[in-house]
Amino acid sequence: MAWSTRELADLAGTTVNTVRHYHRVGLLDEPERRYNGYKQYGVRHLVRLLRIRRLADLGVPLSQVGVVGTGGENTPEVLHALDAELAENIARLQQARADIAAILDDGAPADAPPGFASVASHLSEADSSIIHIYSRLYDEEAMADLRRMVEVDAEAGAVGDEIGALPADADEVTRQQLAEQLAPTLAQNLIEYPWLSDPAGHLSKSAHVTRQTFIQAVTELYNPAQLDVLARAGILAQELLSAHRSADDDASPSVRHTA
Numbered sequence: 570m571a572w573s574t575r576e577l578a579d580l581a582g583t584t585v586n587t588v589r590h591y592h593r594v595g596l597l598d599e600p601e602r603r604y605n606g607y608k609q610y611g612v613r614h615l616v617r618l619l620r621i622r623r624l625a626d627l628g629v630p631l632s633q634v635g636v637v638g639t640g641g642e643n644t645p646e647v648l649h650a651l652d653a654e655l656a657e658n659i660a661r662l663q664q665a666r667a668d669i670a671a672i673l674d675d676g677a678p679a680d681a682p683p684g685f686a687s688v689a690s691h692l693s694e695a696d697s698s699i700i701h702i703y704s705r706l707y708d709e710e711a712m713a714d715l716r717r718m719v720e721v722d723a724e725a726g727a728v729g730d731e732i733g734a735l736p737a738d739a740d741e742v743t744r745q746q747l748a749e750q751l752a753p754t755l756a757q758n759l760i761e762y763p764w765l766s767d768p769a770g771h772l773s774k775s776a777h778v779t780r781q782t783f784i785q786a787v788t789e790l791y792n793p794a795q796l797d798v799l800a801r802a803g804i805l806a807q808e809l810l811s812a813h814r815s816a817d818d819d820a821s822p823s824v825r826h827t828a
Contacts, residue, residue: 597617600614668684688716693730702786706783718758744801787799
């Protein structure tokens with residue numbers, strides 16, 4: 570029994586172009602040709618093609634098919650590496666399904682930052698964008714802390730919404746009022762998440778790349794009035810934090826004396 574290229578491809582559940590590609594890369598021998606010039610494939614070609622397809626379906630790269638197919642000594646190593654890659658892909662797909670479920674449950678935008686579906690409606694366009702960038706600069710632990718901060722801010726009030734809607738020409742009084750409203754939240758975050766004052770241990774990029782990316786991002790995403798409010802709030806938050814620490818220091822001797 571002899572088969573044409575198309576017949577062989579159909580039997581193996583693949584395409585003529587795939588068979589021809591296997592010829593080009595040396596995985597499948599070229600068969601003899603009939604008197605009319607057409608290839609004629611035999612059982613050995615069919616079996617070889619089926620074996621190649623089996624390994625390809627497992628995910629073995631074509632560059633490794635020859636070695637794995639002949640039972641080379643590094644076959645276990647190739648298969649272990651492939652299994653690890655498949656495990657990573659499965660984890661990624663499972664996470665994608667979980668993210669989609671959260672997006673649907675919370676009615677969040679499909680492009681909401683990972684893990685922030687439940688609070689996406691409280692984020693301005695700029696805040697959502699900056700969180701996307703943060704996800705490439707900070708580790709998972711830091712992002713989890715950031716999500717908790719956003720959740721608390723969302724419950725606390727509409728200061729973030731007011732800052733998000735602040736026009737570039739906002740007056741002095743409005744800027745100062747918003748900064749004073751935001752400062753206590755920032756100070757509380759600094760208390761609860763000390764790494765914010767020294768994030769080096771939570772960076773996924775170098776400190777230089779993180780700094781440059783952050784500066785460029787905030788200057789493009791926020792208008793001058795918003796940047797001014799954030800800067801003022803940061804200064805006020807540091808003052809509140811210093812006052813908090815001083816109060817703790819003053820209380821410490823009495824605590825020790827009582828003990």
